[in-house]
Amino acid sequence: MAADMRGKWPEWSLPAGVFAAVLLAQWSLVFNPGYFSHDELQWAAFAAQAPGQFLRADVWSGVQSFQYRPLTFTLWLWLSQHLFAHPYAFHAVMVALGGINAGLLALLLRRFGVPATTSFAGALVFALGAYAAHTHAWVGTLADLIWVGCALSIALIVQRDRRSRVAVVATMALTVLALLAKEAAVVVSALLALAWLFLGRRAAWGWATLAAALPVAAYLALRVGVLLFSPRETENYGWSLAFIPQRWLEYQLFAPNPTKMEAAGTLARGLSDGRVVAAIALWLALAWALWRVGPRWFMGFVLAGAAALGPVLILAESANQYGYGFAAVTTAVCAAAWPRMGRYGKSVLVLLAVLCLWHGANIVRRMHRAGEVQAVFSPALAELVRINGDNTIRLRSADPSQRWLFDRLTHDIPSYRGVPIGKRVHLVREGEAADYVIQPNGRIAPP
Numbered sequence: 001m002a003a004d005m006r007g008k009w010p011e012w013s014l015p016a017g018v019f020a021a022v023l024l025a026q027w028s029l030v031f032n033p034g035y036f037s038h039d040e041l042q043w044a045a046f047a048a049q050a051p052g053q054f055l056r057a058d059v060w061s062g063v064q065s066f067q068y069r070p071l072t073f074t075l076w077l078w079l080s081q082h083l084f085a086h087p088y089a090f091h092a093v094m095v096a097l098g099g100i101n102a103g104l105l106a107l108l109l110r111r112f113g114v115p116a117t118t119s120f121a122g123a124l125v126f127a128l129g130a131y132a133a134h135t136h137a138w139v140g141t142l143a144d145l146i147w148v149g150c151a152l153s154i155a156l157i158v159q160r161d162r163r164s165r166v167a168v169v170a171t172m173a174l175t176v177l178a179l180l181a182k183e184a185a186v187v188v189s190a191l192l193a194l195a196w197l198f199l200g201r202r203a204a205w206g207w208a209t210l211a212a213a214l215p216v217a218a219y220l221a222l223r224v225g226v227l228l229f230s231p232r233e234t235e236n237y238g239w240s241l242a243f244i245p246q247r248w249l250e251y252q253l254f255a256p257n258p259t260k261m262e263a264a265g266t267l268a269r270g271l272s273d274g275r276v277v278a279a280i281a282l283w284l285a286l287a288w289a290l291w292r293v294g295p296r297w298f299m300g301f302v303l304a305g306a307a308a309l310g311p312v313l314i315l316a317e318s319a320n321q322y323g324y325g326f327a328a329v330t331t332a333v334c335a336a337a338w339p340r341m342g343r344y345g346k347s348v349l350v351l352l353a354v355l356c357l358w359h360g361a362n363i364v365r366r367m368h369r370a371g372e373v374q375a376v377f378s379p380a381l382a383e384l385v386r387i388n389g390d391n392t393i394r395l396r397s398a399d400p401s402q403r404w405l406f407d408r409l410t411h412d413i414p415s416y417r418g419v420p421i422g423k424r425v426h427l428v429r430e431g432e433a434a435d436y437v438i439q440p441n442g443r444i445a446p447p
Contacts, residue, residue: 015103022099034375039140047080071180098136102127122335133360134320137367143182150178187310236317258359289345376442396434
């Protein structure tokens with residue numbers, strides 16, 4: 001059948017089909033009328049302050065900044081200048097980038113001999129699962145889309161085993177781009193080293209490992225002190241080696257836990273949470289299924305997954321977008337193992353795939369709902385601030401379960417549609433006196 005597929009369909013049809021399927025499946029992310037968090041609102045304000053000036057020298061020269069992401073920030077600023085007022089277009093760019101990454105993963109699997117249908121299905125489980133759904137839905141995760149796309153592109157180039165000089169130059173260039181997008185790209189060289197170890201120790205993977213290690217080493221020499229010891233703006237960027245076991249476990253158990261919306265809350269109730277126990281049982285079942293295929297498959301799954309997470313394992317809090325690369329790597333291992341599995345292993349993978357897709361669908365609904373609320377709330381807030389001038393406005397969420405969203409949408413927003421916000425808005429807690437109450441749909445009304 002695989003031979004027939006190759007004969008009937010050109011190679012590009014597989015990634016193109018995956019891309020189209022992702023756009024179709026995540027249409028509600030594309031047609032999201034608003035945004036999710038303060039990041040998008042902040043960058044829109046920055047873009048309004050300096051229209052047309054997206055190539056800012058300070059963004060590229062600030063190598064001692066805690067978040068040195070000049071490629072991401074430059075692109076984000078440019079997109080905000082042109083697309084923030086058109087959220088459908090902005091979200092279409094994000095979902096399209098996610099669809100491209102999924103297409104690259106499908107093509108990579110296919111070139112490793114995985115059947116086309118399995119490659120297609122594996123790429124969709126990755127793209128529509130919990131980690132990717134969150135990443136595609138939030139404009140603030142542009143960096144993750146870029147660095148993972150660069151890593152997948154490197155793997156495709158090296159897998160073709162082209163002339164080593166071409167692969168080395170391409171690997172080095174793409175690694176630099178990935179590092180300029182996000183610090184997490186330091187894991188690229190580790191992932192390539194594992195590919196060399198588990199894929200027959202081919203010279204191409206070895207040369208690629210060295211090619212990626214050079215810019216990673218230079219990057220760390222310049223920035224490791226900043227990353228580890230500079231002051232943190234928020235507690236979630238604190239770090240300790242003692243966090244590694246809990247972070248690793250959270251990332252393993254989050255995806256098949258469809259009612260959890262944030263990876264950070266996966267272990268909030270510990271083993272008293274039956275969902276956590278069920279997720280552990282499923283992980284052990286998957287581990288056994290991979291071990292039955294061969295111990296190297298299980299080791300590859302664990303080591304590659306840990307390598308893709310890399311430095312985020314030492315952070316004080318897990319985050320959905322941090323698991324985007326982890327999801328790509330672990331899904332690829334499972335898809336590649338599928339043809340070698342018996343009934344038991346395939347049953348486990350199907351069950352996990354269903355749970356991951358269900359989880360992704362729940363996150364899509366949540367993110368779309370957040371966008372609907374923001375599209376109503378932020379303009380209403382700007383108008384309220386304009387009317388009240390310099391007076392501080394005290395707001396309370398009518399639904400306490402929505403407070404997290406309004407915390408995000410009022411945090412450190414310089415301005416919205418030209419109206420200065422700053423410190424003029426204070427979100428009070430339940431039971432405290434408020435000037436206005438935020439309704440569940442985002443409207444603001446007197447108490």
